[in-house]
């Protein structure tokens with residue numbers, strides 16, 4: 001029956017997807033760290049009773065990081081399929097894929113700082129000197145400028 005066939009195919013797809021996720025979790029140290037951090041953050045959100053609108057951002061950033069780490073592993077294995085020898089393009093592909101995970105992780109850190117800094121400090125009876133959004137803007141601007149300067153230096157070294 002076509003219906004039964006489709007159900008079987010769907011369950012097979014889930015099985016393959018879970019196999020992929022299990023592989024990433026078992027083989028990648030970073031994925032284990034992401035899982036541990038996500039668990040801690042969820043417990044912290046529960047303890048601090050984070051409002052739903054902010055909690056949604058926390059959940060989004062958790063799954064965003066998990067997605068990017070999974071994608072990164074897929075890219076790494078694909079590169080390994082093409083070559084296990086040293087190749088500058090293999091290096092570039094893997095380094096850029098690692099950059100994707102770093103961007104996702106930074107997004108998660110920024111989200112965590114915005115959501116958790118004030119509630120955590122208020123538990124300790126401390127007040128921030130400036131609004132958290134202003135401090136976040138300054139921190140992100142500093143990061144962007146630092147990355148830009150680092151890239152310029154790298155490009156300069158290549159030319160020189």
Ligand SMILES: Nc1ncnc2c1ncn2[C@@H]1O[C@H](COP(=O)(O)OP(=O)(O)OP(=O)(O)O)[C@@H](O)[C@H]1O
Nearest residue numbers: 027028076083084085086087088090091094095098
């Ligand atoms: N075939 C290759 N050619 C050139 N450089 C490579 C190659 N494979 C890996 N590298 C370099 O080594 C770095 C680490 O690669 P590696 O595949 O070990 O990634 P990893 O994050 O340690 O993943 P895993 O431990 O899951 O294999 C890459 O970012 C890249 O700079």
